[in-house]
Amino acid sequence: MLRAFKFNIRTKIAIGYFLILICLGTSIVTVTDRIEALQNEVETITTRDVEVHNLIASIQYDAVSMETAQRGYIITGDESYLDPYDKGKSQWESNYNSLYTYIADNSSTQKQLEEIKLTIQEWISKAAEPTIEMKREGREADIIAFFQNDVGKQRMDSLRSKFDAIGNQEVQATKxxxxxxxxxxxxxxxxxxxxLxxxxxxxxxxxxxxxGSIVKTIKQVVETIKEIASSGGNLATRIKVNSKDEIKDLGDATNELLASxxxxxxIQSKVAEVATxxxxxxxxxxxxxxxxxxxxxxxxASYGVFYIRKGAGDQQRLEKLASYASSGEDAGKSEIRFGExxxxxxxxxxxxxxxxQTKDHAPLISTGLFQMEPRSILIVPVEYEDRLEAVIEFASLESFTTQHLKLMEEVEKDFGIAVNNVAGRMxxxxxxxxxQVLTEELQMQQEEMRMTTEHLEEQYLVxxxxxxxLEKAKEELEDYSEQLEKSSQYKSNFLANMSHELRTPLxxxxxxxxxxxxxxxxxxxEDEEGYAKVIHTSGTDLLKLIDDILDLSKIEAGKVILTxxxxNLTEIPExxxxxxxxxxxxxxxxxxxxxxxxxxxxxxTDGQRxxxxxxNLLSxxxxxxxKGSVRLGFDHTDDGxxxxxVTDTGIGIPKDKQKLIFEAFQQVDGKTNRIYGGTGLGLSICNEFVxxxxxxxxxxSTLGEGSCFTVYLPLLSQEMVDIIQMAQMEASAAIEITGTEQPEQTQPSGEEAAEEHVAGxxxxxKKVLLVEDDARNVFALVNALENKKMQVTVAGNGRACMDLLKDNKDFDLVLMDIMMPLMDGYETMREMRxxxxxxxxxIIALTAKAMKSDRDKCLEAGASDYISKPLQMDQLYSLMQVWLTKQVGS
Incomplete structure (x- = not known):
């Protein structure tokens, strides 16, 4: 039964691969099982150890927070200090229970943990709660007497020692x-x-x-092929193979190749005959x-017709030139139009x-005795350089074979050259x-050409x-274009300087x-405080106007760089x-x-834009x-x-002003006594960004009923993204005014619940050196900083700052303006470092010229941090607190 089965090469190789795969699979399964077991054990140990250490740290942190809050409350009497105490008091038992569960297999550690619990409970009941109650009742003498013994401190010291012991035990267990x-x-x-x-x-x-089983049979085939090659190139020789695998298929394929x-x-011999x-x-x-x-x-073929191409363009046609075994004048049309x-x-x-199978047609092929219908028709085009030269039609009593078609394809390639050459010679x-006839005519035309030449010379001069x-006009246009470019540059420089000049007093x-x-x-x-709020609000509105104008200017100058x-569309609604x-x-x-x-x-897309x-649209x-409602909707159109x-139920926009409102400084109620404020730049900027x-x-929009602004944005393809990024790289060297962008501010670290008096x-x-040349800013900042009980020293420029620092370097922090005469902030910071x-x-850098690369320039020059003008004092205080705290910690 096995002998009757065909063990071809694929089957043999498949069996071999199958056996190899079984070996490898067994090895992989064994190794994988052991690796997974080891990995699970590692993950279990890692997770447990990390969680145990975290819980020990959390309990210790809760105890320290309660002690710190208790002492803070006793010192200050401020109830807010008890918030961490209450929070720690409610959390430590939960963390303790979780930790107790994790170390259930270690009775020694559990015993120590129970002692920690007892210590914390005793501290709360005998130290924390009594002293807090004494403070609330104003019993200062009792508090002093209590802290002279300081039983609570002894318990907290004992608690720290026990925590250290448990931590050391867990470290040893981990090892x-x-x-x-x-x-x-x-x-x-x-x-x-x-x-392996x-x-x-x-x-x-x-x-x-x-x-071995495959190569043995292949050698037999190779020997047979060598015999064929050594027999003088007899292509009629064929290979015989007795095996029942792919080697037999190889022999059959080789025989087919020999036949081909x-x-x-x-075909090549016949093509050579035709060419000769x-x-x-x-x-x-x-x-x-x-x-x-x-x-x-x-x-x-028993019949043939040769048609030659005649005419040109729409008048092209085929004319009968010769025939083979034709019968009378009716055998083959004398002329055929293209497409007929x-x-x-x-x-x-x-x-x-x-x-x-051309059945039911008139007899075409004839002999001396009778006429016959052809069984097959073959029509062959003859080309030269992709242009038709002739068409040949053959008819046969037998079907044309593939070999006949290949012969005609090869013959047609060279025969087109012969047809073109003969036609060219004719x-x-x-x-x-x-x-000869044209020569005589040319002699007559030469005289006429002389006259024509003179006329052409006159036209050439004109x-x-x-x-x-035209060249002069082109030069004038180039000069005008250059002037426009300079004008645009002047405008950009003007706006950059105006940004600085406006922001500084602002x-x-x-x-x-x-x-x-x-x-x-x-x-x-109360009225004066209200006046101050109005002044601050007006200044903020003026800053927004400056930002809008700078945005619009960037758009007009083509210097807006998209990122x-x-x-994430799900984050935008929030x-x-x-x-x-x-x-x-x-x-x-x-x-x-x-x-x-x-x-x-x-x-x-560009998320910021x-x-x-x-x-802008929602504002x-x-x-x-x-009254009514404002609705923001997100949808996806059929075309992607x-x-x-943005839909509202507001005043609406009349038809005659619906295009006007997208222009700069235009509004619906654009009268001198208009009801609504604003510059009219918002929609113009929106339109340009879109x-x-x-x-x-x-x-x-309908007047009196409301308006609906719909923004349609495409999904930018990778190609479009690459184009935009390339444009960003080309424009990155150009200075860009970024009036609406605030540089990143360093956020203070530490607990977020810090109170204002802690910052105080x-x-x-603290001693602060303010380097600023503008007297208005000096006056404002000195008053603000001195209100925070800081000692402020002022230097009018960078050179004065360096002179001051020669004699006195005892400053906790430096506020450095950038744009100053004599020696600017960049140079001053470099000299200081x-x-x-x-x-x-x-050193915190302050600047009113909000350029895109200012932050990087300041940090490279030696600034510790950066903030742009107009200053928001809360941000400045927060930034100063970070660096003053870091200085104390270091």
Whole structure:
């Protein structure tokens, strides 16, 4: 039964691979099982140890927090200090219970943990609670007496020692676990090597057996092929193979190859005969007749017609030039238009047509006795340089074979050259006969040409004059373009300088008005405090106007650089709610956000510009809506666009102003006595940003009923992203005014619940060196900092700062302005950092010229941190607190 089964090479190799895979699979399963077991053990130990250490730290932290809060309350009497105490008191038992569960297998550690619990409970009941109650009742003498004995401190010291003991025990247990795991890992490594060695040996044996059974048969075939090659190239020889595998298939394929080579050899010999036959012929009719006589017997054709191309363009046609075994004048049409019948279609498509089984047609092939119907028709185009030269049609009593078709394809390649050459020679002879007649005509025309030449010379002079005028106009246009470019540069420089000049006085206005509005010293009346708030609000509005103008200027100058990245659409509604819910509540307007179900989670666009667009549109909607609702909707269009709509029930926009409002400084109520404020730049900036993102804005509004602004944004493809990023790289060297962008601020570390008086303690008595040339800012900042009990020294420029630091380096912090005369902030900071004793001094850079690369420039020059003007004092205080705290800690 096994002998009857065909063990081909694939089966043999498959069996070999199968056996190898079994060996490898067994090894892999064994190794994987051991690795998974080891990995699970590692994960279990790691998770337990980490959690135990975390819980010990949490309990210790809760105990320390309770002790610190208790002492803070007793010292200050401030109830807010008891918040960490109450929080620690409620959390430590939960952490203790979790830790007790984890160490259930260690009775010694559990006993120590129970002692810790008892110590904490005794401290709470005998030290914390009594002293807190004494403080609430004002029993200061009892508190002093209690702390003279300080029983609570003894318990907390004991508690720390016990925590350290438990921690050391857990560290030792972890080390033992690690040593055990290392031993198991070493054993596993040795086992893997042994398994790999065994699998390699078995695989080598299997491969040797299978390859031997295949090579033996292949050698037999190779010997047969050598015999064929040594027999003088007899392509009629065939290979015989008795095996029942792919070697037999190889022999059969080789026999087919020999048959194919034999057929190709026949074709090449016939092509050579045809090529030799066409030599020396100078007449197309003789060429056509000779070709049919030679080729028709080669393809077993009983009838043939040769058509030559005539005419040009739409007038092209096929004319009958010669025939083979024709019967009378009716055998074959004398003329065929391109596209008429199969021969005409062959002339258009320039491909071979083969028609078999031509039944129920008139007899075509005739002998002396009778006429017969052809069984197969073959129509062949003849081309030269992709241009049709002729069409040949053969008819046969038998079907044309594939070999006949290949022969005609090869013959057609070279025969087109012969047809073109003969036609060219005939055309040359015709042209020679005509040239004599043309020569006489040319002599007559030469005289006329002389006159024409003179006229052309006059026209050339006129054209030359016009060319000079055009070149002059071109130069004028280039000069005008250069002037426009300079004008744009002047505008950019003007706006950058104006940004600095406006922000500098605005900085002092905002700082002083904020100090007045806060009225910490209670020196202002309620009305005066209100006046200060109005001044601060007006300054903030003026800053927003400056930012809008700078944004619009950047757009007009083409210097807005997009940052394209993934934007999470699910986060945008929360950001908008956080910003506009307070506005909606204040105005009594409903605010809703709708998200379509088919929205993708991520969209490729500039997230910052998208948020700016939405904030501008929503701000407009709330400003012009007194009652009703404002709705923000997100949807996905059929053509792949993101559709974001902002709909309100406000005053609406009349038809004649719906295009006007997208222009700068335009509003719906654009009268001198208008009701609504604003500059009219928001929608103009939105429109330009949407265009930059490849989208559009659609407005649908009815006067008195409300408006709906819909923004359509495309999903930027990777190619578009690459283009934008390339543009960003090219524009990165250009200076860009970033009026609306605030540089990143360093956020203070530590507990977020720190109270204001803690910051006050940090600031009190600190020595600050303020380097600033503007007297208004000096006055504002000195007053603000001295209100925080700081000692402020002022230097008017960088050179004065360096002179001051020569004699006195005892400053806790330096506030450094950038734009100063004589020696600017960059140079001053570099000089300071060159001195070893000043390298660790915190320096916070202040600048009103908010350029894109200012932050990096400041940090490179030696600044510790950076903040832009107009200053927000809360941010400045927070930044100063961070660096003053770091300085104390270091």
């Amino acid at each position: 033992l676990h690690i040593m055990d795991l290392e031993n198991k890992n070493r054993i596993l490594t040795i086992g893997i090597y042994l398994l 060695l065994a699998a390699t040996i078995i695989s080598f044996m299997i491969v040797s057996f299978v390859s 080579l034999e057929a190709k050899s026949w 036959m066409t030599q020396g012929i100078n007449d197309l009719q003789v060429l056509a007749r000779t070709f049919l006589t030679k080729v028709a017997p080669m393809v077993n 019948g199969l021969a005409g279609q062959c002339a258009i498509e320039k491909r071979i047509f083969l028609i078999n 055309e040359v002879e015709r042209l020679l006969s005509e040239s 054209a030359e004059q016009k060319t000079k005028e 900085n002092s206005i905002l700082i002083l008005s904020q100090l007045l509005s806060e009225n910490e010293n209670h020196t202002l009346s 394209v990245d993934e934007v 950001l908008m709610k956080l910003t506009f819910n307070p506005i909606a509540e204040k105005r009594g307007v409903a605010f809703a956000i709708d998200m379509a179900e088919n929205l993708p989670a991520v969209w490729y 998208l948020q700016q667009i939405l904030k 407009n909607a709330f400003k012009f809506t007194e 666009m993101l559709a974001i709509s 265009k930059l993102l490849g989208g559009s804005i659609k407005l649908d 303690c940090v600031f009190a008595g 060159k001195q070893p004793e000043l390298q660790a001094m915190p």
